[in-house]
Amino acid sequence: MTNDVKKKKQLMTRLVPLIVFLCVSIFLYIGLFRDATVLESTFIGRPVPEFALNDLVEPELQHDKSVLSGKPMLLNVWATWCPTCYAEHKYLNELAEDGVYIVGMNYKDERTKALRWLEELDNPYKISLYDPDGMLGLDLGVYGAPETFFIDSKGIIQYKHVGDINPRNWNSELKAVYEQLK
Amino acid sequence: MIPEIGHFSLIVATALSFLLAIYPLIGAKINHPGMINSAKPLAIMQFLLMTLSFVVLAYAFATDDFSVGYVATNSNSLLPLRYKISAVWGGHEGSLLLWSLTLAIWTAAVAVFSRGIPKVALARVLSVMGMIAIGFNLFILLTSNPFDRTLPYLPLDGNDLNPLLQDVGLIFHPPMLYMGYVGFSVAFAFAIAALMAGRLDSAWARWSRPWTLVAWVFLTAGIALGSWWAYYELGWGGWWFWDPVENSSFMPWLAGTALIHSLAVSEKRGVFKSWTVLLSISAFSLSLLGTFLVRSGVLVSVHAFASDPARGLFILAFLIAVVGGSLLLYAVKGSEIKSRGKYGLFSRETFLLINNVLLIAALLVVLIGTLLPLVHKELGMGSISIGVPFFNNIFFYIMIPFAIALGVAPLLRWKKQEADLRPLFIQLAVIAVASIVLAVALPAIFADKIKIVAVVGFALAFWVIITSLLEVYIRATHRHSFATGVTKLGRSHWAMVLGHIGLAMMLIGISATQNYKIEKDLRMLPGDEVVFADYLFEFERIGEANGSNYEGYKAVFNISKDGKFETVMHAEKRSYFAQRSMPMTEAAIDWGVTRDLYIALGEQLADDSWAVRIYYEPFIRFIWWGGLVMSIGGLLAVSDRRYRFVNKGAAKAQ
Amino acid sequence: MRKLFVLMTFMLSFNVAAVIDVYDFDNAEQEALFRTLTAELRCPKCQNNNLADSNASLAKDMRTKTYHMVVAGKTEDQIVDYWIDRFGNFVLYKPPVTLGTAILWVGPGLFVLFGGLIIVRNSRRKVSVAADDRDEELSSAEKARLAKILKDSEK
Secondary structure, three states: OOHHHHHHHHHHHHHHHHHHHHHHHHHHHHHOOOOOOOOOOOOOOOEOOOOOEEEOOOOOOEEOHHHHOOOOEEEEEEOOOOHHHHHHHHHHHHHHHOOOOEEEEEEOOOHHHHHHHHHHHOOOOOEEEEEOOOHHHHHHOOOOOOEEEEEOOOOEEEEEEEOOOOHHHHHHHHHHHHHHOO | OHHHHHHHHHHHHHHHHHHHHHHHHHHHHHOOHHHHHOHHHHHHHHHHHHHHHHHHHHHHHHOOOOOEHHHHHHOOOOOOHHHHHHHHHOOHHHHHHHHHHHHHHHHHHHHHOOOOOOHHHHHHHHHHHHHHHHHHHHHHHHHOOOOOEOOOOOOOOOOOOOHHHOOHHHHHHHHHHHHHHHHHHHHHHHHHHHHHHOOOOHHHHHHHHHHHHHHHHHHHHHHHHHHHHHHHHHOOOOOOOOOHHHHHHHHHHHHHHHHHHHHHHHHHHOOOHHHHHHHHHHHHHHHHHHHHHHHHOOOOOOOOOOOOHHHHHHHHHHHHHHHHHHHHHHHHHHHHOOOOOOOOOOOHHHHHHHHHHHHHHHHHHHHHHHHHHHHHHHOOOOOOOOOHHHHHHHHHHHHHHHHHHHHHHHHOOOOOOOOOOHHHHHHHHHHHHHHHHHHHHHHHHHOOOOOHHHHHHHHHHHHHHHHHHHHHHHHHOOOOOHHHHHHHOOHHHHHHHHHHHHHHHHHHHHHHHHHHOEEEEEEEOOOOEEEEOOEEEEEEEEEEOOEOOEEEEEEEEEEEEOOEEEEEEEEEEEEEHHHOOOOEEEEEEEOOOOEEEEEEEEEEOOOOOEEEEEEEEEOOHHHHHHHHHHHHHHHHHHOOHHHOOOOHHHHHHO | OOHHHHHOOOOEEEEEOOOOOOOOOOOHHHHHHHHHHHHHEEOOOOOOOEOOOOOOHHHHHHHHHHHHHHHOOOOHHHHHHHHHHHHOHHHEOOOOOOOOOOHHHHHHHHHHHHHHHHHHHHHHOOOOOOOOHHHHOOOHHHHHHHHHHHHHHOO
C-alpha cells in the first residue's frame, strides 16, 4: 500500500469515533422532544379482550365486550383521583354533544366518589363501566389515567391516546383518527 | 443583597473563563511569554471567584434566605445545618454550581502544582479547561441560575429537602463523584493540548497520569459510596440497579480505568499513545454525556433531575462542541502521534491491551444498553427495557477473560516474551487449580449448596489474589531476601497490588450476594421465630416508639446462631407528621465481615400480625471494602515519589 | 473524616419507604419464581423500578396477579408472555433478541474481535522507521533528563 493510501485509510479510521458520536447526537436531540414515559399500546389492531364488569350507575347491570363494538367509539379511562381527568372532562362533554360516542371506564376508584363527580360535572358517557380493581385495565395495558382507546365497529382497537384529550390534540390529530374508524 | 454578590461573582468568573480560554492559547501559538504566563493567575482568580459564589449560595441556605428560589425549593428552616449545606447540591442548579466550582478547583490545582511542565504546554492545558468552564458557567447563568430570586413573593418556609436525601450520603457522594467526573477534564485537556501542539512524547503521559489517578480515585470512591448509600437507604437489599444515572457514572469509570493503565504503558514504554489520547478524550466525554443524560429527561430514571428541553438543548450543544470538536481534532491531527517500539505476544503490553479492550467492550455494553431503548423507540421499533438480567449476564462473561488476563499480566515481562514460558505456565496451572479448590471450599463452608456461577466468580477472585501475591514474592526476591525485598517495593507497585486485590474482594462480594442471598417476606406475631442461613430470628416484642416529629412502632428481634445469642436488632415503622401519606421504615442492619442481616418492618396485617422482611446478605461488605481498597491503591500510586514536584532536576531544566 | 469510618458504621437504622407484601407459597420453588419474576418485570408507569421495588398501585396489582399465576402453576415464560402481551417488551428487563437489538451483543463482540486482531497484528509488526524522525529528536540535555526519568520509572 502506498504511503498516501495508507494515510487516507488511517484518517478514515480515526474519523469513526466522530461519526459514531454525531449519529448518537442526532438520536439524543430527537429524544429531547419526546416524552420518554409514553408507552405504545400492544392492542392496536387487536380486538377488545373478554371481560365482565358492572355498570357504574346501576350496580346490578353487567357488561361484556359487546358494549365495545357495533359502532366507532372512544373508551375513556378515568378516575376521580386523577387531576388531568378533571381537566379533560369538560371537553369530553363537548365532544359527546357533538355526537362522539364515548364509553367511560372508571378505573380503580370508589363508586360513590365517581357518581358524585359525574353528577357535578355532567356525564358524557353513553355507558359507564366500573373497574374497581383495575383488572380490565390490566388486560388492556392501561398504566395510568386518563387514557382513551379508539375502537371501531368491529370491536377492534385502532388507536390509543395517553393523556388528556383537549381541543388542540383533538383537532390536530385525534379527530382524524376518530373519523377514520369504520 | 448577598445572593447578588454570588451571582456577580459567577459572572466575573465567567468573564475570566473567557480570558483563560483565549489569551494563553494565543500566547502559546505566537510564543508570547506574557500571555502564556497569564494562565496561572487567571486560573487562580477564577477559582477564588467561583469559591465565593458557592460560599454565598451556601450562606443563603444556612441563613434560610427563602427569597432565593432555589433555597426555597430545596431547603426548610427545620433542616439540620449539615443537610442545609448539602442541600446546596441537592437540586439541578446548585449541583451545576458545584460542578463548575470543582472545575475551577482542578484548573487552579493544575496551574499551581505543575512545575515540571513546560509553560507553553501548561498554557494550552489551562486554556482548554477554561473553554469547558465557559460552557458550564454560561449554562448556569443562562438557564439554571441558583441565585434567582422569588421576589416580590417571599415564601414563609421552604419545600424541604427530599427525606431520602436527608442523609450523610448526600454530604459525600455528589462531591466525590463530581471530583471524579470533572477531574477527567484534566486528562482531556492534556490530550487536546498535545494534539494542538502536534507532539506527544512520553513525558506527556507522565504529566497526565497523576491527575487522572486522583480523578479516578474520587470516582471509584464516589461510586462505591453511592452504592452503599442506596443499599441502606432504599432497603431493597440491592446495591446496583444498572439505572441510566448509575450507568452514567460507571461509563467514565470504565474508560478511566482503561486510561490509567494505558497511561502507565505510554509513560513506560512509549506505546499505545494514540489509544491513550482517544481514551483521555473519551473519559471526559462520557462524563459530559452523563451530565446530559441525567439532566435532559431523555431517559427515565429515579435519580434524574427535573428536566427541561431548553436545558437539554444547551447541554447537547455543548456536548457536540466539546466532544465533536475533540474527536475531529483527533481525526485530523492524530497522525502526528507516533508510537515507537514493539512488543511480543506474551508481553505485559499485550495483556494490558487485552484488558483495555475488554474494559472498553464493557463500556460499549453499558453505553449501548443505556441508549438503545431510546434509539429503538425513535426508530419506531417499539419500547424495550434493558436492565439487570442483561447487564449482569454479559458482565459475567466479560469478567472471566478479564480476571484471567489481569492475573497473568503482572507476571509477564515488558516488551519481550520470555524465551521459555513453560515455568510460568506451570505456575499458572497450579494457581488455577488452587483457585478452583478454594472457590469450591468457600461455599462449602459458608453455604449449603455449591452453585457453579458462584464458584466461577470465587475462582476468578482467588486467581487474582494468588497471582498478585506470587508477583509480589517474585519481585521482592529478585535481588534480595523476601523480607528485605518487600520493603524495597515502591508505592506504585503496592498500588497495583491493592488495586487488583480490591477488585478480587468485589468479585467475592458480588458472587456471594448474587448467588447466596436469602430474602424472606413473612408475617410474624410477637413470639414467632424463623430460621434460615443458620440464624434464628426471634420476634420478641413490638411497642410504640414516638419521636419529636413522628409516631410509630419499634419491633425488637433477637438474633442467635447455633443456639448462641448474637445480637438484638430494632426495626421501626414511622409516620412523620409532615408526610402522613407514606410511612417510612427504619430498617435494622447488623453488618458483619461475612454477612449482613437486615430487617424491615412493614404494615400490620389483618390478623394482627406484622409484615416483616428479612435479608441475609453474605459477604456484601466486601463489595464496598473492595472499592475502598482500590481507591487506597490509587492514592498510593499518586503518592509515589516520582510525582513529588520538588524535583530539583526538573525545575532546573526549565 | 475517613470514608472508612462512614463505611464501617455499626448496627444502624435507616430510613426507607417500604411496602412489604406477604404472600403464601406452596413451596420454595414457587417463592423463588415469584422473586425472579418481580425482579425482571418492570413497572410500566414508574421511574425505572421493577415490580418488587415499586410502591405504585399498578405494580401492586401486577404483583398480585403474578402471584396468582405462580401459585396456579404457570411457568416463567408463560407469565412473562402474559405481561408482554399487555404492555409490550417494555415490561421485561431482558431485551428481546431481534435484529433491532442485535447490536447489544454484536457491537461489543465485534469490538473485542477487532481489538484482538489489532493486538496480534501489532505484536508481529516490525519497528517502523518514521520518515520524519527529526521532530522526535531530543537535545542531549533532554536525552539525559529522559534517561533519568525512565530510570526512575523502571521500578
